[in-house]
Amino acid sequence: MEKKEQFMATGRRKESVARVRITAGEGTMTVNARPFNDYFTRESHRLIIMQPIEAAKLEKKLDVIALVNGGGASGQAGAMRHGIARALVQMDNALKPAIKKGGFLTRDSRMRERKKYGRKRARRRFQFTKR
Numbered sequence: 001m002e003k004k005e006q007f008m009a010t011g012r013r014k015e016s017v018a019r020v021r022i023t024a025g026e027g028t029m030t031v032n033a034r035p036f037n038d039y040f041t042r043e044s045h046r047l048i049i050m051q052p053i054e055a056a057k058l059e060k061k062l063d064v065i066a067l068v069n070g071g072g073a074s075g076q077a078g079a080m081r082h083g084i085a086r087a088l089v090q091m092d093n094a095l096k097p098a099i100k101k102g103g104f105l106t107r108d109s110r111m112r113e114r115k116k117y118g119r120k121r122a123r124r125r126f127q128f129t130k131r
Contacts, residue, residue, distance in 0.1 A: 007091045011083025013108045016071030020083030022091060025063030031080070032067060045077035052085040052104040056095045078108055 004023045011018040029036035029049075040046050053059060064084060068076040085104035089096045099105060113122035120126055 007087045009083045009086035009090055011079040011081065011086060011107075013078030013082060014071045014075035014111055016068060016075035016079040018066050018068040018076060018079035018083040020080065020087050021065045022084070022087040023063045023065075024061065027060040027062065029064040030066070032069075036064075040073065040077060042073065045073055048077045049080050049084065051081060051102060052088055052099055055098050055102045055104065056088050056092075058088075082107060 004025075006021050006023045008019070008021050011020060031039040036049075037046070040049065050059075053062065053064075066080050066083065068080060070076075071079070081104060085099050088099060089105065096105075115122055
């Protein structure tokens with residue numbers, strides 16, 4: 001059995017991290033050892049994740065294996081999109097203009113602000129009582 005060439009990349013969004021591995025195949029996607037459609041139940045998340053693959057016009061030609069952790073479903077979907085885009089560029093540098101034009105290589109750095117001491121949350125104060 002010959003070893004397939006694989007390309008790995010890390011994608012991040014909010015508190016989520018996705019480690020993505022791409023190989024040539026027939027279009028199967030697994031996320032945390034589960035089928036793609038079972039892990040991401042919302043159609044909007046699935047569309048977000050497929051954007052870089054559609055921009056590269058490689059829908060049924062790649063197998064994607066991803067390990068995602070941290071954050072929520074939307075953050076994980078964004079992290080996976082970022083990871084897939086980076087892996088595609090690593091696979092074929094000629095795809096970079098199309099993927100970059102779609103904005104898939106830009107890391108969305110918006111994160112939850114940390115809680116400060118003396119506050120209920122990051123900026124929320126405790127309720128003021130006059131008496």
